[in-house]
Amino acid sequence: MGHLGSAVDTFWELFHRSSPSAHWSLVTPPGVADNGGLVSSGAGHGLVVGFETSQSLAFSPLARSTDGGTRWSGGVLPGPLAGVPDALASSAGGQMMALLGDGGTTLDASGGSLLSWSTVVHRSKLATSAAGSRCGVLRLTAVGVTQSGTRLVGAACSHPGVVGLLESTGSGWRLEPVTLASSAAGSPVEVLRLQDGQTGTSALVASLGSTTRLLVLDQRAGARAWSVSASLSVPKSWRVASAGTLGDGREFALVASGSRQRLEVLGAHGWRSEPAPPSGTATIASAPAGGLDALVVSGGQLTDARLAAGSSAWRTVQRVAVSIPYGSSG
Amino acid sequence: MPGMGGALQLQNPTIVLAFRAALRRDLLIVLVLAALVALSWNVLRASQLRLATRAANGGGGPTAPALAPEWSAPEAPARRVLRIAFGLLWLLDGILQIQSAIPVGLASQVMTPAASTSPGWVRSLVATGTTIWNNHPVTAATASVWVQVGIGLWLIVAARGRWSRLAGLAAAGWGVTVWIFGEAFGAIFAPGLTVLFGAPGAVLIYAIAGLLVALPERVWYRAALGRAMLFALGAFFTGMAVLQAWPGRGFWQGHIGRNPGTLAAMVHSMSTTSQPRFLSSWVASFARFDEAHGFAVNLVAVIVLAAIGLGLASLRVRFVRAAVVLAVVFCLADWVLVEDFGFFGGLGTDPNSMLPLLATVAASALAAFRVPEPLAAPVPIVARSEQGWLQGLAARPAHTFRSIGALGALAVTLIGVAPMTVAAAAPNADAIVSQAIDGTPDVTNSSSAPFSLTDQNGHTVSLASLRGKTVALTFLDPVCTNDCPVIAQEFKAADRMLGSRASGTVFIAVDTNPLYRARAVLLAFDHEEGLAALSNWRYLTGSTAQLNRVWAAYGVQVQVSPGGSMIAHNDIAFVIGPNGKTRDVLNADPGPGSQSSKSSFAGVLAGAMSQVLAHS
Numbered sequence: 001m002g003h004l005g006s007a008v009d010t011f012w013e014l015f016h017r018s019s020p021s022a023h024w025s026l027v028t029p030p031g032v033a034d035n036g037g038l039v040s041s042g043a044g045h046g047l048v049v050g051f052e053t054s055q056s057l058a059f060s061p062l063a064r065s066t067d068g069g070t071r072w073s074g075g076v077l078p079g080p081l082a083g084v085p086d087a088l089a090s091s092a093g094g095q096m097m098a099l100l101g102d103g104g105t106t107l108d109a110s111g112g113s114l115l116s117w118s119t120v121v122h123r124s125k126l127a128t129s130a131a132g133s134r135c136g137v138l139r140l141t142a143v144g145v146t147q148s149g150t151r152l153v154g155a156a157c158s159h160p161g162v163v164g165l166l167e168s169t170g171s172g173w174r175l176e177p178v179t180l181a182s183s184a185a186g187s188p189v190e191v192l193r194l195q196d197g198q199t200g201t202s203a204l205v206a207s208l209g210s211t212t213r214l215l216v217l218d219q220r221a222g223a224r225a226w227s228v229s230a231s232l233s234v235p236k237s238w239r240v241a242s243a244g245t246l247g248d249g250r251e252f253a254l255v256a257s258g259s260r261q262r263l264e265v266l267g268a269h270g271w272r273s274e275p276a277p278p279s280g281t282a283t284i285a286s287a288p289a290g291g292l293d294a295l296v297v298s299g300g301q302l303t304d305a306r307l308a309a310g311s312s313a314w315r316t317v318q319r320v321a322v323s324i325p326y327g328s329s330g
Numbered sequence: 331m332p333g334m335g336g337a338l339q340l341q342n343p344t345i346v347l348a349f350r351a352a353l354r355r356d357l358l359i360v361l362v363l364a365a366l367v368a369l370s371w372n373v374l375r376a377s378q379l380r381l382a383t384r385a386a387n388g389g390g391g392p393t394a395p396a397l398a399p400e401w402s403a404p405e406a407p408a409r410r411v412l413r414i415a416f417g418l419l420w421l422l423d424g425i426l427q428i429q430s431a432i433p434v435g436l437a438s439q440v441m442t443p444a445a446s447t448s449p450g451w452v453r454s455l456v457a458t459g460t461t462i463w464n465n466h467p468v469t470a471a472t473a474s475v476w477v478q479v480g481i482g483l484w485l486i487v488a489a490r491g492r493w494s495r496l497a498g499l500a501a502a503g504w505g506v507t508v509w510i511f512g513e514a515f516g517a518i519f520a521p522g523l524t525v526l527f528g529a530p531g532a533v534l535i536y537a538i539a540g541l542l543v544a545l546p547e548r549v550w551y552r553a554a555l556g557r558a559m560l561f562a563l564g565a566f567f568t569g570m571a572v573l574q575a576w577p578g579r580g581f582w583q584g585h586i587g588r589n590p591g592t593l594a595a596m597v598h599s600m601s602t603t604s605q606p607r608f609l610s611s612w613v614a615s616f617a618r619f620d621e622a623h624g625f626a627v628n629l630v631a632v633i634v635l636a637a638i639g640l641g642l643a644s645l646r647v648r649f650v651r652a653a654v655v656l657a658v659v660f661c662l663a664d665w666v667l668v669e670d671f672g673f674f675g676g677l678g679t680d681p682n683s684m685l686p687l688l689a690t691v692a693a694s695a696l697a698a699f700r701v702p703e704p705l706a707a708p709v710p711i712v713a714r715s716e717q718g719w720l721q722g723l724a725a726r727p728a729h730t731f732r733s734i735g736a737l738g739a740l741a742v743t744l745i746g747v748a749p750m751t752v753a754a755a756a757p758n759a760d761a762i763v764s765q766a767i768d769g770t771p772d773v774t775n776s777s778s779a780p781f782s783l784t785d786q787n788g789h790t791v792s793l794a795s796l797r798g799k800t801v802a803l804t805f806l807d808p809v810c811t812n813d814c815p816v817i818a819q820e821f822k823a824a825d826r827m828l829g830s831r832a833s834g835t836v837f838i839a840v841d842t843n844p845l846y847r848a849r850a851v852l853l854a855f856d857h858e859e860g861l862a863a864l865s866n867w868r869y870l871t872g873s874t875a876q877l878n879r880v881w882a883a884y885g886v887q888v889q890v891s892p893g894g895s896m897i898a899h900n901d902i903a904f905v906i907g908p909n910g911k912t913r914d915v916l917n918a919d920p921g922p923g924s925q926s927s928k929s930s931f932a933g934v935l936a937g938a939m940s941q942v943l944a945h946s
Contacts, residue, residue, distance in 0.1 A: 011894035028893025031845035033811045056815035058858045061846060074846040076809075076854045115850040325895035330812040 001297050001322055007054070008329040012038040013322055014049060015295070015302065016069045020247060021288045023318055024295075024304060027069025032061045033329045039081055041088035041096075048096065048114070050088050053080040055329065060100075062114045075114020079106065085244070086142035086154070086194045097143040097151060104140025107153060120151065121173075126166065131175040135164045142194035146201055147221060154191025154203060161185035163205055163217065165194075165226075176219075178226045184213045195245050204243050204251065212236055214243075216251045216266055230270040238262075247286035254284055265292070275312050278305050293317070300324040337922045340431040340439070340676070344766040345467060349433050352472040356745050360476070367738040374730050405489060406550035408697035409543065413494070415689035416501065416539045417485030423680045424478030431676040432474075433467035434766075436512075440677050445514035447521060452514050459511030464926035465759035466750075473750035474679075477504055480743030485543065487735035497736065498543030500743060505537025512679075522579065525570040525683070526631065526668050527596060532683035535690055542693075556697025557645050563694055564643025567657075571635035574628065581631075584624025593627065594620040597668055605674035616667040634660050642691070647699060654695050661688045758827065761937070763930035767921035771905075771914040771938055778904070778912045779883030783840065783870035786852040791838070791868050793910060799836045800942045801906040802935060804918055805886045806839040807897045808855035808869070809846050816920040816928060817901060818859040823932035824939065825864060831943050832866060834908075840880055841871040842888050842899045905938045908946045914938040 003009040012034045015024040028034065029049050036054030040047060046066035053060060062075035079100040081087045087099040094112035097120075107126075108117040127137035136158030144152035153173075155164030161184070165176035180189070187209035194203050200220040207213040213231040234240070234255050241256040251266040254277070261281055263274040277284070277294035285293040290309035295302060304318040338345070431439075437460040445456040463470045481504060484497040509516060509531050516531020523529045542559075549555050574581060580592030590598055594617050601614035620627045634656060641653025665671065665684035672682030753760070782792035793801075802821060806814040821837045828835060841847055852869040856862045861869075871877070881888050881899075889898040905914040916935065921927045 013894060026893070030890050030893045030895075031843055031897055032809045033896040034894050035811070051809075055811040057809060057811040059854045061809045061851065063845075072845065074848065074851065076846070076848070076851045078854060078857075115848050323892055325891055328891060328895035328898070 001300055001302070002324040002326065003299075008035055009324075009326050010035055011324055012036075013302070014038060014040065014069065015320070016047070018068060020286045020291075020293070024302065024320055025069065026320060026322055027065070029063035029065070029069075029072045031063070031072075031074065033057070035329050037083065039085065039087045041086075041090045048088060048090055050077065050081045050098070052083060060098075064114055073114070078108065078117055082140065084141050085192075086144065089143045089145045089152075089194070089196070091145040091149055091196070092147055093149055095145050095149050095151075097145050099140055099143045099153075103138075104153075104155075107140065107143060107151075109151070120168070126153070126155075126173060129173050131166050131173040134175050135159060135162050135166070137164065139190075141191050142203075144194040144196050144201060144203075146196050147198065152194060152196075152201065154194045154205075156188070156190035158188055160187050161189065161207075163189050163203075164191055165203060165217070176226060177224070178217055178228065180207065180215065180228060181231065183207075184209075184215060184231055187213075192240060193243055193245075197245065197249075199249070202245055202251065204253070206240070207231070210236065212238070214240070214253055214264075229266055232264050232266075232271040241281075242283040244283075246284070246292075248290065250286075252284045252292075254281065263292070263294075275307060275314065277307075278303070278314055281305075337438070338434050338763075338766055338927075340435040342434055342766045344769075345433050345762060346430045348468045348762050349430065349471055352468055353428065353475060356472060356476055359745055360742055363738050363741050367734050370734050371731060374734075403551060403702050406547070406697065406702050407700050408556060408693045408695075409547070409550045410489070411689065411696060412539050412693040413485050413489065413498075413543050415693070416536055416543075416686070417482045419482070419536065419681070419686060419689070420478050420485065420501065421482030424475050424480075424482060426673050426679050427471060427475040427478060429676055429678075432679070433471040435677050436471070436679070437463040437467075440679070441512055441514070444512070444517060445520075448514050448517060448519045452519050456511055456514050461925065462754050464924065465763070465929060466753035466756070467760070468762050469749050469753040469760065473746035473753075476746030477743050477750075478746075480739050480741075480746060483742060484736055484739035487739055488732050490547065490732065491729070493733060493736035495544045495546070497739070498540045498545075500740075501540030502537045502544060503540075505533045505540055508533045509537060522592060524574060524579075524581065524593075525567075525635065526574070526593065526664055528669060528672075528683040529570070532672070532680050532686055535683060535686040539686065539690060539693075550697065551701055553698055553701050556694055556699065556701070559690075559694035560642045560645055560650060560698050563691055564639045564641070564653075566639070567635050567642060568639030571632050571639055574635055575632045581628045582625055584621040584627075590617070590621050591624045593668070594618075594624065597670075600668070600670040603670060603675040605670070609670070609674075613667060613670050642694070645698065650695055650698070654691055657691045658688060661685075661691075758933045759926040759930035761930060761934050763926050764934045767927060768917035768919055768931065768934075771916045771934065773914055774912055776912050778906050778910055779880070781840075781870075781876075781880045781883070783872040783876060783880065784849070786849055786856055786869040786871075788849060791870055793906070796836055796838075796906075797910055798908045800834055800908055800939050800946065801836050801838060802903060802939060803838045803840070803884070803906060804901075804903040805842045805881070805884070805899060806855075806869070807843040807846075807899065808841060808851045809843060810896055812896075812923065813901055813920050815855075815859055816923040817903075817918050818855070818861060820918075820920065820928050820932045820935065821867075822859070822861060822864065823928060824936040825866065827932060827936035828939060828943075831940065834943055835939055836866050836868060837864070838868045838870060840884075840886075841869070841877060842881065842886060843897045844874050844877065844888065844890065845897075847871045847874070847877070903935065905935070905942055907942045913942050 001013050002011045014028045016027045017024045032051045034051050036052030039050040046064050049063045051061045059079055060077040060081040063072040065072045077098055082099040082104045089097045096110040098108045100106045100108055104123055106122050107120045109120045110117045123140050126132045135155055138156040138158050140153055140155050142154030151168035153166045157164040161180055163178040166173045167176055184207035187207045190206050192204045192206055203217040205215050212234040215231050216229040217226045219226045238255045238257040242254040245251055253264045255262050261276055263277050264271045265274055278296045280296045280298050281294040282297045283295050287293045287306050292307045294305045296305055300322045302320040303316055305314040306317045307314050441456055441460050445453045481501050488494040488497050513531040513533055516529055516534055518530050580586055583591040584594055585591055597617035601610045601617055638653045638657045641649040661684040669682040672678055780793045785791045825832050825837055861867045887900055891898055901918040903916040903918040904912050907913045
């Protein structure tokens with residue numbers, strides 16, 4: 001939010017609501033300038049937020065809240081968070097993973113303390129492992145921790161058709177067995193999102209051919225096999241502005257080209273185009289009764305626009321005015 | 331407060347006052363020099379009169395030799411035109427350097443932008459010059475005044491002989507220096523080169539003129555020099571015509587899409603420079619005219635440049651004369667309508683290239699077609715062995731005057747060169763840069779509030795435990811994104827500047843972030859700033875209550891702002907002596923956080939600590 005054309009006057013804000021029917025509250029952790037961005041991860045031990053680096057800050061502070069953002073305690077990573085949405089992951093048991101450095105240079109882990117981290121693996125070492133070699137690791141793009149504590153890493157692979165989902169086996173790394181349809185198997189694949197929930201793990205991947213194809217991979221808790229969804233074709237000139245898993249388990253992809261936006265939701269019958277959300281939509285959240293909430297940002301204002309299930313129009317349900325601390329970062 | 335630091339104002343009052351004070355001081359020296367020159371001249375003239383009177387009265391003693399012309403030919407008109415024209419130009423340039431925005435603005439607003447579109451190696455070279463300038467803004471600005479005034483006076487006063495040639499060399503040397511560091515080689519390596527905007531750099535023409543003046547005088551008595559100069563100028567103008575005609579550079583169009591063409595855009599921007607309104611309206615009108623008739627304007631420019639070039643290169647009197655007339659009209663028009671006189675806006679340091687170019691064209695024509703004849707009668711040269719040195723000086727008053735005047739002008743030049751050379755060799759920036767941002771340290775001798783906190787390695791550190799050491803104390807937020815990392819670097823630099831004396835010092839920072847107090851966070855900051863290896867660095871933290879007490883005791887206000895912003899706190903530093911007394915309080919606002927401001931503050935801090943160390 002703020003003046004998005006100026007790096008020092010762009011501020012990332014965190015909003016929280018206890019349920020889809022509740023109102024949003026501003027809960028951005030205090031104490032650190034967040035011009036570089038925020039990465040969040042939530043699980044049983046609370047919500048953990050990491051601050052991306054900006055200006056002279058070269059490492060990423062952390063903040064954790066166990067009461068929905070009312071109070072925060074501080075922590076720190078030994079380096080800068082990678083600039084990807086899933087650079088932080090935590091399990092219900094308190095294990096945490098963090099992807100550090102440009103392109104995911106190192107993978108660090110913590111037993112639960114925000115102050116004590118150790119390096120699990122360097123990207124270069126992972127890339128030369130058997131699993132990494134089969135992928136042709138270019139970048140590490142996401143981390144995940146399953147409910148059972150298994151560590152997962154997502155990567156951008158150079159070898160066509162190989163999905164860079166790597167699982168830590170304790171003694172090494174194993175490439176997850178994922179078979180893509182032929183339409184996506186001929187192009188390099190990049191893991192965009194990696195999320196763990198109660199029922200299992202889901203990953204959003206992009207097959208980067210002449211057209212980008214988005215696919216959702218699902219692995220049920222305790223299972224080895226991955227299911228692959230139908231693909232969503234996105235023109236190469238479009239970018240994935242936001243994507244993830246809604247509270248009701250559906251996957252969404254908000255794609256954009258300039259000021260144009262498209263919202264696609266993956267349901268039981270494949271991808272479905274929803275009515276275009278309001279201009280300036282930053283991301284999507286679940287709304288009650290299968291609806292969708294578009295969170296729209298303009299300057300210092302957040303607007304929650306709701307699309308009820310079966311409706312074709314977005315209706316404003318909440319506005320939050322945020323006092324943007326312009327000039328505080330220099 | 332974090333986020334409050336910004337670039338130094340162009341008219342920063344501290345620097346402007348210091349600049350003016352330095353100029354006044356140097357002016358006093360120049361006036362003393364002028365008085366000495368006048369006195370010497372009077373003494374010698376009086377001596378000459380005495381000798382002449384004695385000889386007229388038939389008195390005894392050595393007779394004054396008859397005054398004799400010293401040269402076998404008068405000074406070549408071409409050489410005189412060059413010498414006096416460029417002498418006046420250097421004088422003007424020196425006076426233009428007196429503008430109050432020059433110390434802060436020249437490097438950032440003129441030198442760096444001039445190099446911005448040039449290749450990396452040029453930008454690197456210019457960066458060396460801007461670093462020196464930014465580190466010593468007052469010295470550099472003052473030096474530039476006197477060097478140029480001195481060179482101008484030298485060229486004018488020393489008309490003939492070795493002194494005159496030396497003046498030419500000095501002009502050439504300084505001209506080349508300015509051409510490289512101040513004009514980025516006249517932007518000849520950058521796109522968009524055109525003589526209309528000043529290519530190949532005004533001061534290069536000054537340097538070439540200096541080299542010509544430095545030539546032995548005998549070459550001026552042959553037309554070959556003039557012909558060579560004319561031919562070279564002809565080739566230059568013709569080349570510029572070709573460049574101007576080159577397609578794809580935006581000069582043929584008054585508009586490129588919705589934007590003005592290259593020439594119109596440049597002239598538009600010149601018209602917005604601060605200047606008398608009637609002048610800016612002329613320039614703006616020409617910009618609008620070019621926008622409407624870009625093709626025609628460029629066509630005229632190409633034809634005129636080619637005509638001047640071919641006319642000069644023809645070496646035929648009639649064509650050269652016509653080319654000179656055309657050059658006068660064209661250059662004056664360009665000087666007014668495109669270059670906009672070159673010296674407006676508060677940072678203009680010369681009238682750009684057209685006047686020097688015109689002077690060179692005129693001199694070239696004179697050199698080719700007005701070669702002086704030697705004097706008709708042989709000159710009886712009085713043997714020097716027949717004179718005492720005083721009589722010798724008295725016998726050649728013009729030469730004597732020139733020598734004394736040249737010495738005086740050289741001395742004026744040295745008033746600039748000497749301090750600038752010393753400054754350029756100094757590794758650290760002048761204290762004035764820090765003073766311009768933070769003022770001068772408050773010197774005191776007050777008791778220091780005690781504290782006992784935990785350092786980044788878990789050890790307890792109290793003020794009492796530091797007795798016997800000179801302490802630099804400040805307050806830093808370990809997750810700050812701008813000011814605090816800069817202040818940390820300044821502390822580190824001060825430690826380095828102290829050298830072996832640093833063993834008697836401790837550099838301490840107290841955490842100012844109540845939300846990030848863990849040692850792991852301090853260690854992350856130390857690692858980020860390269861402080862982990864500094865044996866006399868301590869980063870202290872404690873409980874919120876402990877920190878609050880220390881902040882209050884040292885006047886540090888800490889404000890937790892809404893989410894998204896840093897902790898706000900004032901930037902302050904203390905020098906505490908070995909006896910535990912506070913000796914200096916410094917405003918530690920890092921301002922722009924530039925290399926020069928950091929170096930300067932570090933120097934001020936190290937200086938304050940050195941004073942305490944020396945007296946303890």
